[in-house]
Amino acid sequence: MSGALTHNRLGVKRLKTSTIMSSVMLALIPGSILMVYWLGPGVLMNLTVSVLVAVACEALCLRCRQRAITPMIADGSIVLAAWLLALCLPPAFPFGPLIVGTLAMCVLGKHLYGGLGQNLFNPAMVGYAVLLVSFPTAMTTWTQPGELTAFNDTANWGSWWALKWHGVSSLGGSWDAITQATPLDHLRSLERQSLIVDVDALHSPPWRALSLAWLAGGLYLLVRGIIRWHIPVAMLVAAALTHLAYRFFFPEYSLPLLPALFYGALMLGAFFIATDPVTAPSSVRSRLCYGAGIGVLSMVIRTSSNYPEGVAFAVLLMNATTPLLDRWFVLDKRL
């Protein structure tokens, strides 16, 4: 082995795996704080439980596979995955399913493939898909932003605790008042009923602000050189074009472009999920192709299927094409 392996030897900037993971987490912080602020302690509970369960499960898996435990946990990859999963879940999502989802993420999504770097599918999205298929109602029941969010009110924490253990029914008849389908779902049902949509009223500021926070985090990662621009840009451009095409051919999908891009998980997906290095392809062209694929599929699934949000499935579908894209483009480039 050559002696060149030290950091920044010969003036070449080199990131450590743990630096990459921790920078991504740093970039997630503003959005996460905003989410906790708008949606209440439920989000915080999701995050805590998911991360704790994931770390424990990771340690157990590594132990069973007879690998060194500490360095693998210290690289932060599992914490990041759990964090991303938790951000995709509704605040009132019960603990039981949450644990199931986290375990699925860790075992199905990661260790069955051979651990870090070997998995074909994004672990957080595997966990999300498992949950969406297994607990469709719980996954699509979101509390209204601004409800039950006071942090200094013990009664409030009590309600959340009950909510998390016993589900939304624990609040009795009043739960209807504080829940809604996912914001997008809500929007879509209004659209489908051809109601006159006052876009501004639906523009619930939290969602837009949240998307902006993800965008800001993503830009930070770009500037730091942690991610490269190809996947997010390709994904957002493709999503925008797909949306415009929908609008052109089916004018009843009347959501203007920017709200469409700033709703839902597109921003989070573009900068934090689709860019997961392990499951994304490597060469520039394959990355562009991959990002564009996710963008198109997200919009198609979101608009034409019964699922409220398409990013997760789009990412999983494109993950499956990663080896193909890589081989295709690298060989194509050379042959």
Added chain:
Amino acid sequence: MNHTDIHPLSGGLALSVPTNAHIDATLHTAPLAPQLYLPLVDYSRTVLQPNVTLGQSVLAGQSVARGIIAPSSGTITAYIEHSWPHPSNTQVPTLVLQSDGQDRFIPIDHVHPLERIEAAAVHGLGGAGFSTAAKIRKACEFGRPTLVVNAVECEPGIACDDALMQQQPRAVLEACRSLIELLGVYSAQFAIEDDKQLALNALQACEPEQYAVDIVTLPVIYPSGAEAPLIQRLTGIALEYDQRAADVGVVCLNVATVLSIHNALQGRPAVDRIVSITTQDLHHSINIRTRFGTPVNALMTFAASINPAIATALQQNSSTITVGGPLSGFQKTLDTSPILATTNALLVGPADPVPTPSACIRCAECTVACPVNLLPQELYTAAVTEDIDTANRYLLDVCVLCGCCDLVCPADIPLTSWFRFAKDAKRQRQQEQTAATLARARSDNHNERETRRAQEKAEADAARRAQAAQRKESAADIKAAIARAKNRRPRS
């Protein structure tokens, strides 16, 4: 040609060297070692048959095996398994030459210049150590090739070409001219990086135009000195995975090799090269003209005697050295392994501790850094599992072992070492296959011979039998005739 004509390289790294490095461009000459070791393997690791006998005295330049010559005069005293500067840490069949100290040369006086180059055993002094005569022959098939003289010595810590150009600029340019004449081309493109100001000044002072040499300065990017990246930067042509420079009509020769060719044409065999000896921290570097076959430890002792910094470094770590530069080199125990045509530099001193590699996170930083557009992470997976077919699919052969991918990998994976290993494994496997094919061919031949022999024998037998039968028949005929005659007689 100026910078705007230089094509970009996708990948590669802008390295920075220690600014206070002390590079001694004087050309020292190592004393002739009493024992020279000549490994009998060619660049593809095929073992060569010696064509000398034990105890035979040889002259410098005399062939001892195909493509290998004695670097000095003396006696062949042994034929042993001996270590050589190769990352595999293996031993190979080696001739030991006890030099007689008189250094008598055999004259090279073949009429045909290519034969002269071949007889002088000129090998590439830059990269893989290919036979130069073969390279030129291939280029000549092309008609009038583009001649590129490669003086892009881009890896920090290696300054042998730099020193050569600074010390002997006129000899270098003359060598270029004789190569231009040999190839029948109009001019040579002399590629050199723009940070070698002293060498550039020395060359410019000798008026390169008079030698039909066109000096092309390139902005520094590592590894522009490797053949494929250099051709891409000069011509914009990215070589295909199965192409060599000659296939696109370019003959690309290292500047020291060009001088060797020139010397060969003048009748002097290629018996030495310049070796850079540099401390691991790249702060001190000296250049020593060394006979091939000189044991590395003898050379080190000499280097330590002329440079105190190297002596200190050697004291701090007298067990291992790095053969090659800090990126492309490999570690080797310091022993009597000989200096070969490809040994361009030796790094001495305490090496940096090798960090423990972690799992590849497929971040593709290596892909971005790779100068020849490979997917090192896929190659790595293939190399670790010794899956040579997959490695081939990901174009293992194209890898120039530059070490760029190592330098950027966040998981600290020693990728280049793995690729070196995979290339070696592949070569070995090919050799086994060739051996098997040969053996099969031999046994097929043998079987065929046997069958043919049996067939011939059977045919001959049949013929004999037929003849015998015929004879019997004719004998019977005669008997019958006689009998008939006898029978007839009384009647008549």
